[in-house]
Amino acid sequence: GKSCMCPGFCTLISNLARSYSTSLLNSEQWMEEYTCGASKEIYRVPLPSYFCGMPFSQAVNIVFEHTCCTLFAIEISDAEGVMRSVLFPGGYEIPSGQSHAYMLAESVEDVAKVSDFRDHFRRQGEEKKTNFVPSTESSATCERS
Incomplete structure (x- = not known):
């Protein structure tokens, strides 16, 4: 089915449909990145x-x-x-x-x-500005590798 037409589709949907905790720690970087993404x-x-x-x-x-x-x-x-x-x-x-x-x-x-x-x-009518900063913080901090 869909896995042949779109490799990774089933994994994507499965990961989007489940919630994970970021408390799962592993020393391997790929596992930390996976856990971070899976917690969304x-x-x-x-x-x-x-x-x-x-x-x-x-x-x-x-x-x-x-x-x-x-x-x-x-x-x-x-x-x-x-x-x-x-x-x-x-x-x-x-x-x-x-x-x-x-x-x-x-x-x-x-x-x-x-x-x-x-x-x-x-x-x-105010011009759309891309330098908008949310009022709750000065800027968002995204943890990226």
């Missing part, structure tokens, strides 16, 4: 109007830069008006109105940081 959870979040008109790939970069959360899918309406989720639609322009995205994050608190974009850019 999937959240469905409403996208603030700040992202309307922006390419999905740009929104992914901004959200990760400031929250360490990874947007990986968005709900879109097809030509017949049927809602469906699309994995990383790259250059897809986020429409105005209510849009929802799916993201990987360590906690609901990390996901809540996305709402800071709404508060910071509440004034209509």
Whole structure:
């Protein structure tokens, strides 16, 4: 089935559907990286109007830069008006109105940081700035190897 058409698909879905604790420690770097990635959870979040008109790939970069959360899918309406989720639609322009995205994050608190974009850019017509810093911290600290 799907494993032949898309190698790694079953592992990806399995890892996304399970939660792990980062307390599992192992001296091997790959195991630490795996455990860190496996500790993420999937959240469905409403996208603030700040992202309307922006390419999905740009929104992914901004959200990760400031929250360490990874947007990986968005709900879109097809030509017949049927809602469906699309994995990383790259250059897809986020429409105005209510849009929802799916993201990987360590906690609901990390996901809540996305709402800071709404508060910071509440004034209509304000230029979209990529140097936004969430009000809860000066900048996000993502642990990367």
